[in-house]
Amino acid sequence: MRTATFFDGEGWREGVVSLDDDGRMLVRDEPASSGIPRLDGVIVGGYTDHHVHLQLVEHELLADSRLGRVVDLGGNPSVVATLARGVEKASAGRRGVEKTSETRESDAFSTPRPLRATRIEYAGAFLTPVGGYPSDRDWAPIGSFREIANDASSTALAAAAVAEMADAGASCIKVASNRAVGPVFDDIVFRAIVEAARAHGLPVVAHAEGRGEAQRVARLGAATLAHAPFTERLDDEEIAEQAASVSWISTLAIHGGADLHVAVDNVRRFHAAGGRMLYGTDLGNGPMPVDLNPLEVAALGDAGLDTDALRSALAPCDPRDPASVLLLLPHPDADPTHARRLIAADLEA
Incomplete structure (x- = not known):
């Protein structure tokens, strides 16, 4: 047992970290008895990558990563839902089991996994017009997009596609709005998707690419842009509008x-205007670690996010959750990339 400082998702708290009878490390925000030694470092929950594509990477590597939560933004809903259920099943059925060489299976989420596993949320399939992005991309897995006719008579089809994703367990709806490579939904169909998503309590995340698309999808009700705008420099008035209405x-x-x-220029001004930045890597878009990506963290730092802002963008999970990945940082203001998994030996040193 050790006394410890931990981040509860909103601020730093004092508590105790200990091993229970089943070998689980638990964090509790309770007063510590005098004489209990102090943990060398502080605890945070696993970080969040808000933009991944698990079908395009070795997703089993998440088991050893510093990510406590990932959001899959475009995949076959039945496949990704199976991965997510595998994590939930493992958390319920194998409490206290730590990963060892004997438990490393090639299909990491089709068999029970250790308790502290990365939680998977997902949008399900991309919703896109007929012939729209990414329907023409070789990398797009079978079932990872739904093409919807782009006319006013298709609003019912749009609502049905949203309902399909909601029924599959989606936590958000992903809309492709990539004018640079193909057709995009007109305003009527896009609004119909937003309204249908709201009826299911789900936000819309839009891939907005091409001149004017970031502003258009925000005006039509998208809650989040899947990518910080990169195809055009938004002017300061547009940045202010974005900061007031969407997250990036x-x-x-x-x-x-x-x-x-x-x-980076857009992000710097968006952040300065009070806009909400979320850490996301587009994991699966080229080689990158199935883990916290130091290049992405560094780029956010280059865009002006300080330690507190980086922590907010990384959205660490609450370490008091028994299923949460636990990370050890040298001190509260440390570079997030200096975090590593907390292990039982840290409580014995």
Whole structure:
């Protein structure tokens, strides 16, 4: 047992971390008895990557990562739901089991996993017009998009597609609005998707690409942009409107050259205007670690996010949740990439 400082998702608290009879490390926000030694470092819950594509990566590597939650933004809903259920089943059925070499199976989420596993949320399939992005992409898995005719008579079809994703357990709805490579929904159909999503209590996350799309989808009711705008520099008035109405998922490290310069500049001004930034990598879009990505964290720092803002963007899970990944940081203001998994030996040192 150790006394410890931990981050509860909103602020720093004092408590106790200990091993229970089943070998689980538990964090409790209760007064510590005098004489209990102090943990060398502070505790945070596993971080959140708000933009991943689990069918495009070795998702079993999440089991050893510093990610406590991921949000899949475009995949076959039945496949991704199976991965998510595998985590839930493991959390319910194998409490106290820590990962060892004997428990490393090749299909990580089709068999029971350790208690402290990365929680998976998901949007289900991309909703896109017929012929729209990513229907023409070789990387798009079978069943990862739903094409909807782009006319006023298709609002019922749009609502049905939203209902399908909601029934599959989606926590948000992903809409592709990539004018740079194909058709996008007109205002009527996009609004119909937003309204249907609201009826199910789900926010809309939009992939907005191409001139004017970021502003248009925000005006039509998207709650989040899947990528910080990178195809055009928004003016200060547009930035202020965005900051007041939507959140941005960063995905800065997937860019280079002019796109990166534009995206970082937009993020810097969006953040300064009070906009809500969310850490996300577009995991699966090129080589990157199935873990916290130091390049993405560094890019957010370059865009002006300080330690507190980075922590907010990373949205660490509450470490008091028995299923939460527990991370150890050297001190509260440490670079988030310096976190590592808390292990039982840390309570014995």
